[in-house]
Amino acid sequence: MAVLTAIILGRLVLVQGLDGTAYAAAASAERLREDVLPATRGQILDANGNPLAYTVSARKIYADPSLISDPVGAATTLSGLLTVPVNELVDKMQADNRYQVLAERLEPSLAAQVMGLRIAGIGVEVQPLRLYPAGEIGAQVVGFTGSDGSGLAGIEQAYDDLLSGTPGTTSYEVGRNGAVIPAGERTDQPAIPGGSVQLTIDQDVQFHLQRQLDAQCADGSTQNAQAVILDAPTGQVLAIATCRSFDPNAAGEADPDNLGNGAISGVLESGSVAKAITLSAAVQEGIVTPGDVRLTPDSITVGNTTVRDAHPHDAINYTVTGILAKSSNVGTIGIARELGNELLEQYLRAFGVGEQTGIELSGESPGILVPHEEWSIAQSINIPIGQGFALTTLQMASIYQTIANGGVRIPPRIVASTTSPDGTVTDTVQPRGVRVISEETAATMAYMLEAVVGEGGTALNASIGGYRVAGKTGTAQRPNPACSCYAGGGFWTTFAGFAPADAPEYVMSVMLQRPDSGVPAGPVFKNVMTFVLAHEAVAPTGAARPEFILIV
Amino acid sequence: MAASSSARKIEFEPTPRRPASTVRRPALRLLPASRNTLGRGPFIVLVLGLLILGTLGLLVLNTVIAADSFRAEQLVQRNAELAVAEQELRRQVAEGLSPEALAEAARDLGMVAAGQPGFVVVNPDGSIVIQGTPVPAGIR
Known part of the structure; x- marks a missing residue:
């Protein structure tokens, strides 16, 4: 009896006293989620303040082919909304990996419509989208950005550091079902949006x-x-x-x-x-x-x-x-x-x-x-x-x-x-x-x-x-x-x-x-x-x- | 051992500390019995009441927190929806402001680009001079 008590007590000391912090940290890490908050890229304006380049939040629709049971059915349903041909969607949904981008640069409302269909294996991601409302007017001055959002030409390139801003992070505790624990630990490092550039161009x-x-x-x-x-x-x-x-x-x-x-x-x-x-x-x-x-x-x-x-x-x-x-x-x-x-x-x-x-x-x-x-x-x-x-x-x-x-x-x-x-x-x-x-x-x-x-x-x-x-x-x-x-x-x-x-x-x-x-x-x-x-x-x-x- | 030694100590110090004139009272005496004659019943009720109140309070607090967090979530969602709506409206405005869109809208309304303007200069004496050669719109 005394031996059993000693073993249990010893284990208690071991778990609570010696390894305690490690277990606590592991548990906390299990609960803690960290998200990167992307910084919104700054605007480029003309001499009168009209936007020549600005960033909106768009959506990207992706598929996880391993979760899609009926690729043809899903593709037929999505084809019209995404304006992508059915056979192209079917090919992507039968691909041999777990991440296939089906459509990009979508309006958030359209993405919400797609997600409203509740097709298993279809997901949505937020994607910053750079818009140039004046189109080709002044494009050779303003330049353009690459798929990673960095400036590749013109003002977009020359002022990339100022425009791109600093991304932030948010970390919070989630429960087993992924819902945020209301009184849980939470730290926010807000993103700093990019600055803007005003040109002399009219x-x-x-x-x-x-x-x-x-x-x-x-x-x-x-x-x-x-x-x-x-x-x-x-x-x-x-x-x-x-x-x-x-x-x-x-x-x-x-x-x-x-x-x-x-x-x-x-x-x-x-x-x-x-x-x-x-x-x-x-x-x-x-x-x-x-x-x-x-x-x-x-x-x-x-x-x-x-x-x-x-x-x-x-x-x-x-x-x-x-x-x-x-x-x-x-x-x-x-x-x-x-x-x-x-x-x-x-x-x-x-x-x-x-x-x-x-x-x-x-x-x-x-x-x-x-x-x-x-x-x-x-x-x-x-x-x-x-x-x-x-x-x-x-x-x-x-x-x-x-x-x-x-x-x-x-x-x-x-x-x-x-x-x-x-x-x-x-x-x-x-x-x-x-x-x-x-x-x-x-x-x-x-x-x-x-x-x-x-x-x-x-x-x-x-x-x-x-x-x-x-x-x-x-x-x-x-x-x-x-x-x-x-x-x-x-x-x-x-x-x-x-x-x-x-x-x-x-x-x-x-x-x-x-x-x-x-x-x-x-x-x-x-x-x-x-x-x-x-x-x-x-x-x-x-x-x-x-x-x-x-x-x- | 300790008791016997202290007893011995007393024997060595026979003189009492207090003066002899003071009334000798026993070191310990019985206090009058407590006037609280209600018994244990109310106390139990009080404790139970506190317990129930506490539990109810916790329940209410929890419910309120949960309701608030739902509401917060709803508001966040609503905020996101409004942000999306605002973004789409801004996009329409920006697109509408672009020279290309304005030119097209103007053309649809049957408007033509202004010709060369003439300027009316009013002299201090009230006389006017027309500067420039005005050209009617649509003629270049």
Whole structure:
């Protein structure tokens, strides 16, 4: 009897005293459930607060084939609700594992309907779903997310850390049937939702621009079309687009060629649009004034390279304004030779060529500009007229923003502000402007560029009734990647300008890539800029367009 | 042993501690009998009553807690339903706000894009100047 008591007492001590904590912990672990609380991804908004990307809670319906007794019956019942073909569902329900996703991205109400059928072996899971209500509008800026919810392109990628937030956990005790024990132990570590990003993009302007570029590319021969619109005083991006966008709601099905943002990642040779840089340098350095006269033949030969004007002509006494308005290659090269390669390179770089603007998007190209010491003779006479160096459509807009903003280049930015999860709003610090040319030179350039747009200039097709517009057309040969030569590469036609010319509000650059040079970019500028001026309620200044002396 | 030693101690100290004048009283005496003549009955009733009350109280508390937890669960469920409804409404609003949807809705209503506006500028003397060349809607 005493021995039995001793054994029982000993066991008691062993269970309660020595192993007690371990058993208690095991019991508690048996009861304790821990769930991960996913953090809701933050929003991406346009300049007016319209959502471009936000996250909702969707549902995923899955099957455990080992629990389904009648796959054909279940599949027939579910096929209509899930809009998945019966045979596909049957295949999944007969698969040799225990987890088969039948349908994803479902509305919660639809999932509830499915679960209401109470089919054994069918389960539902919560799934965060990223929605892009504007669809393809601005998609190349906003980007998209992968199946795990992380950002893979655009703002979604660049601001992934801020947007994704921090997941939380909840742990609680459950009884045998899985119901929560009301007074049980419970610890919550709430999820911290992601912060939001507000862009400088206006989705209405972006929409109009996208439509115009898509219309260009729909003509069957235009291979690419890009455009950027900047706010002249701040350098903020109002819209940026490449034709043929994609729907980020179904990024997986999109043509991979359309996913990138060509206006910042692709480069082009701008052609005569770059003459504004050559002339800005020449005016700033005191080499020419708008009224100076240059006797200009229709061709110039340096070494064994000959450059001609677009149309044959006898030697003409062009004013410097006339050289720009008529886009004379020969006249511009003559001025550039007075300027010298070193100064020209210095001004090209000051205008931002060969350097990333630092816009808040990944994949930005700095453009291509070799140092002047390495320029061949052919390059040194082609660079002043926009061939032989490459830049992005964004950089092209930034050059004209500099002139429109009184000579100060403000590197373009596309994020207006970010809001952290605790609600703190951080406005984007605008980069410090770079003084490229004096205010006086900028005014002179705006004056000369206005001569281009309108009677006597090359860009009558870019003029907007009632408004004064300044800008410059361009045509450049596109190198053929197949032969590393220009033959068969096609052309870029370009336009960059701003309005109103005498009180600039908006700057726009346009690029069309085509097999021929027959379609100018000016009309795209005119169409979109007309919309922008009306949309942003910019009144004409009322001042008359000056008279220009182009030829004496 | 201890008792005998203390008895011996008393023998060694014959002098009483109290003065002789005090009335000698026995160290222990009987108290008057308790006036409570009701017996054990009420006490048992009291204890039983407390027990029943306690049990009932526990029962009520348990019921209330259980009912509350059901109600909490219902409210959580209702909350989730409302959140889903709100989410679906927000989604409709966001989709309706998208430029594509607006353009389509406007087209369905027979609306066309505005043409180039003209601006009426009123001078300080009251005279007006029209700036810009207004173009009727639908003509580009």
